[in-house]
Amino acid sequence: MPAAIEKMMKQYVATKKGGPFQVVNGDYPIPGPDEICIRNRAVALNALDLKSLHHGMMVQQYPEIFGIDTAGVVEVVGSNVTAFKAGDAVMSSAGLGGRKGAFQDVTTVPAHFASRKPSTWSFAQACSAPICYLTAAAAITKGLNTPLPHLQPRKPLTREDSSSEYLQERHLRSKSLGGLALALANPPPPPPLNSILIIGGSSGVGASAIQLLRLTLPGATIISTNSPAHNKHLASLGASVCVDRNLAMPKLLAAIKAASPAQRGVDAILDAVAGAGEDSSLFSVLNKGGPNLYTNVFTGKEVNAPEGVKATKVFAHMMFVTPDPDGAPAMARLADLVDEGKYKLPLEIEVVGTGLEEIGGGLEKLKKGVSGSKLVVAL
């Protein structure tokens, strides 16, 4: 650890279920060989933080440090890490892999949880992206069985190929694959998805999914349910049609069907907000003659899909479950997508304060409900 780095740091801990929070001193972390320590400059507030606080979701024991999204500056890297060095600006998911979350001065994460920060995004913007992006990527790749083009090898690779791109590709994939043979396997051909309904297109996950799907399936009909205030933004991300989510259910279903190809219903549903758990009649918009796919983001709310529907529940870190050829490059490639203009900030951000002690107030604001924005605390 560089001598200049102080040995203690501040942590924002939930002392027990339901709170209160307290700022405490903690030891400066020592990264494992494949980890990096990030000096957090901004953290995003997520529904999971509220569920952890009030319901103990994903909490092993209290006191606990929440926070699953961060952006900051790398301070220390583990001995195996080559992708980052001290001083790099990054954005990262946090709080899994046996490490505490982002609500502290310095967070430790496996290096493949992080991406360099795009230069066009501020720290406050960058911290709002990782979890929503990873969850949408998991829904599309695992739930809808559709490979994301930006996670595929960038050129045909062979064992004889010794180009630097090959070596980089092999490095990215070796962690999650545990072998070269799988790394070079051809991705499966995409299934014929021509139409997808996104329930909750204006959520962070939904707005991320719209743009990833548009990149992946340029000709597909993408229908979003959301409040009308967000129609213009979601159309700019790639939604073909936005349906007012506040319509009475029969009208909502009719509008979705009317927007689907030949009014036959959609091939797949990506449910970002467990909407079909609130009203299962949403399943009726699936085209029974199509692939009949439904994927829902794990929210804590159970959704029971009717017989015949192929349902898959997903969560963000499924992208990192081994062996997964798409997992290791998932974050590394995010900044490239942004730089290439292919991925935009999913939602506007609102900075609700500066300093760890502002997180509790920010979570209170999140609890009251937000629409089309992501709450962020600057550090």
Ligand SMILES: NC(=O)c1ccc[n+]([C@@H]2O[C@H](COP(=O)([O-])OP(=O)(O)OC[C@H]3O[C@@H](n4cnc5c(N)ncnc54)[C@H](OP(=O)(O)O)[C@@H]3O)[C@@H](O)[C@H]2O)c1
């Ligand atoms: N398992 C995981 O790995 C994981 C990761 C990330 C998120 N999640 C979960 O996924 C859910 C979404 O998270 P998020 O951060 O993306 O949410 P968010 O940005 O906070 O989404 C809130 C928006 O969802 C929309 N919405 C709520 N209920 C709806 C419904 N029935 N139909 C259509 N739209 C609805 C509302 O849109 P309007 O304002 O347009 O009305 C609301 O503004 C949360 O439950 C979160 O805990 C899970």
